[in-house]
Amino acid sequence: MKLTAALAGLTFALSATLATAEGLPDLAGREVVVVTENAYPPLQFLDASGAAVGWEYDAVAEIAKRLNLVVSYQNSSWDAMIPAVSGGQYDMGMTGITIRDDRKEQVDFSDPYMRSEMVMLVRGDESRFSDAASFAANADLLMAAQPGTTPFYVGVYEVLDGNEANPRIKMFETFGAGVEALKAGDVDLVLTDGTAGAGYVAASNGGLKIVGDKLGAEDFGFIFPKGSDLVAPINAAIAALKADGTIEALNQKWFLDYKMGQ
Amino acid sequence: MAGPGNEPGPFGMTRAHPPGSDFPWWLGLLAALGVWLFYQVWASAIYAQVMATLAKGIWITLLVTVLAFALACGLGLGLALASQSRLLVVRQMARFYVEVVRGVPIIVLLLYVAFAATPALVEAWNWLTGPFGLEPMRGRDFSLLVRAIIALTIAYSAFLAEVFRAGLVSVDAGQIEAAEALGLNGWQRFRHIVFPQAFRTILPPLGNDFVAMVKDSSLVSVLGVADITQLGKVTAAGNFRYFETYNVVALIYLTMTITLSLGLRRLEARLRAKGKR
Numbered sequence: 001m002k003l004t005a006a007l008a009g010l011t012f013a014l015s016a017t018l019a020t021a022e023g024l025p026d027l028a029g030r031e032v033v034v035v036t037e038n039a040y041p042p043l044q045f046l047d048a049s050g051a052a053v054g055w056e057y058d059a060v061a062e063i064a065k066r067l068n069l070v071v072s073y074q075n076s077s078w079d080a081m082i083p084a085v086s087g088g089q090y091d092m093g094m095t096g097i098t099i100r101d102d103r104k105e106q107v108d109f110s111d112p113y114m115r116s117e118m119v120m121l122v123r124g125d126e127s128r129f130s131d132a133a134s135f136a137a138n139a140d141l142l143m144a145a146q147p148g149t150t151p152f153y154v155g156v157y158e159v160l161d162g163n164e165a166n167p168r169i170k171m172f173e174t175f176g177a178g179v180e181a182l183k184a185g186d187v188d189l190v191l192t193d194g195t196a197g198a199g200y201v202a203a204s205n206g207g208l209k210i211v212g213d214k215l216g217a218e219d220f221g222f223i224f225p226k227g228s229d230l231v232a233p234i235n236a237a238i239a240a241l242k243a244d245g246t247i248e249a250l251n252q253k254w255f256l257d258y259k260m261g262q
Numbered sequence: 263m264a265g266p267g268n269e270p271g272p273f274g275m276t277r278a279h280p281p282g283s284d285f286p287w288w289l290g291l292l293a294a295l296g297v298w299l300f301y302q303v304w305a306s307a308i309y310a311q312v313m314a315t316l317a318k319g320i321w322i323t324l325l326v327t328v329l330a331f332a333l334a335c336g337l338g339l340g341l342a343l344a345s346q347s348r349l350l351v352v353r354q355m356a357r358f359y360v361e362v363v364r365g366v367p368i369i370v371l372l373l374y375v376a377f378a379a380t381p382a383l384v385e386a387w388n389w390l391t392g393p394f395g396l397e398p399m400r401g402r403d404f405s406l407l408v409r410a411i412i413a414l415t416i417a418y419s420a421f422l423a424e425v426f427r428a429g430l431v432s433v434d435a436g437q438i439e440a441a442e443a444l445g446l447n448g449w450q451r452f453r454h455i456v457f458p459q460a461f462r463t464i465l466p467p468l469g470n471d472f473v474a475m476v477k478d479s480s481l482v483s484v485l486g487v488a489d490i491t492q493l494g495k496v497t498a499a500g501n502f503r504y505f506e507t508y509n510v511v512a513l514i515y516l517t518m519t520i521t522l523s524l525g526l527r528r529l530e531a532r533l534r535a536k537g538k539r
Contacts, residue, residue, distance in 0.1 A: 038496045045500035050315035076486035083377045089402045176498050203502035
């Protein structure tokens with residue numbers, strides 16, 4: 001056990017001086033445990049056959065190929081993910097995590113690999129408001145959000161008045177529960193990123209629609225335990241994927257071609 | 263039937279209908295509902311897809327339930343015996359454990375075991391064994407599944423300790439005195455005299471707690487353990503169909519809990535009949 005570890009360390013030291021054709025480091029088959037929840041389509045989700053697929057799986061597979069990593073996947077809930085990665089239980093977390101300063105106290109982030117914009121998801125028969133300003137102007141209107149998530153912060157700072165305790169924001173534990181509350185009429189607005197929003201609209205038979213302009217721009221990054229030596233090589237790989245159009249191809253595949261909720 | 267002391271109470275309550283005396287119409291209704299849902303699973307593509315995905319979670323739910331319950335039974339029995347100990351310290355320690363654990367919601371216990379207690383224990387272990395040159399233990403050697411089972415074991419051990427204690431107390435003191443007079447030692451008294459009689463008192467509440475454990479095992483989904491509930495959550499996030507998905511989730515749990523309840527009632531009835539002989 002010790003011997004193989006020593007050998008692996010030696011190979012690693014040797015190969016660190018080598019480099020692939022693109023100038024990316026060769027990590028010599030290093031094992032990386034990646035954690036995700038599979039609850040954020042189309043980044044990672046279960047398809048109709050129950051297989052875990054998505055943009056991030058494809059991107060990480062490509063990164064692993066280029067850096068010569070051996071990736072295995074584990075699941076945890078979103079609530080558990082940052083503490084688990086921070087505590088070193090996993091080498092890396094991927095689940096569309098917005099790069100935020102307060103989270104940087106717990107974990108290290110990669111460079112951004114995606115920019116997400118929010119859309120306003122409303123009931124199909126909604127006529128009282130048509131954009132963020134008209135929503136904010138009518139004090140009767142309520143929105144649903146998961147505390148501590150990107151839609152929550154966009155709702156507070158870009159739609160409402162910057163008060164995180166605003167009673168017009170109703171908290172839900174899961175994103176889906178917020179959408180059910182929207183359908184049931186308990187709230188009038190849910191913010192979501194464009195793809196998931198389109199998926200909900202498609203699956204709703206006219207019960208839901210999207211109004212207004214896109215809001216908020218959030219950058220997503222992978223997370224690592226503090227001080228992880230994976231951050232630099234993975235950043236290099238992300239840069240390579242951006243440069244050669246791989247990211248663009250993944251966006252086309254998962255955000256435009258793939259039909260969610262059908 | 264009307265007479266003094268036999269007036270119907272609220273909702274027409276009388277003592278004339280002991281449980282089990284009615285024809286189980288509720289079971290018929292439930293079976294009809296189950297047949298309808300199973301028909302949906304068979305006939306509708308969405309239900310079928312959801313069922314195929316959630317089926318993978320049934321094993322995790324069963325594993326968590328059976329393992330945590332078995333461990334909790336062992337720990338609970340130990341606590342019950344400790345609460346009857348001759349030593350004050352042992353009695354009080356058992357009491358302390360039961361009161362603390364019973365007073366904390368299981369979901370809090372889960373998060374606490376997963377993210378506070380486990381890392382602390384790993385650190386303590388490494389600090390203790392470090393000087394002896396042992397390889398340091400890593401937090402990741404304890405999967406979230408293991409942590410979830412540990413947390414449920416701790417939570418249920420406190421409930422079960424009370425069930426076992428009630429059972430032990432219910433055995434008549436004269437029985438134990440008689441066993442002592444016959445020269446049986448402590449273990450023999452427990453094994454041959456106390457436990458067989460206590461078991462009959464213990465079985466119904468034990469069965470209830472087992473059925474409750476099937477349902478409470480769903481709490482492990484907060485850690486992301488891929489049980490039926492977590493797979494339901496994840497499936498609904500991907501197919502955007504909450505109604506259909508949670509119908510299947512409920513169907514699977516109900517099938518398990520009702521089957522178990524009916525089986526346990528059978529077993530209790532058989533034990534009662536045996537006891538009367």
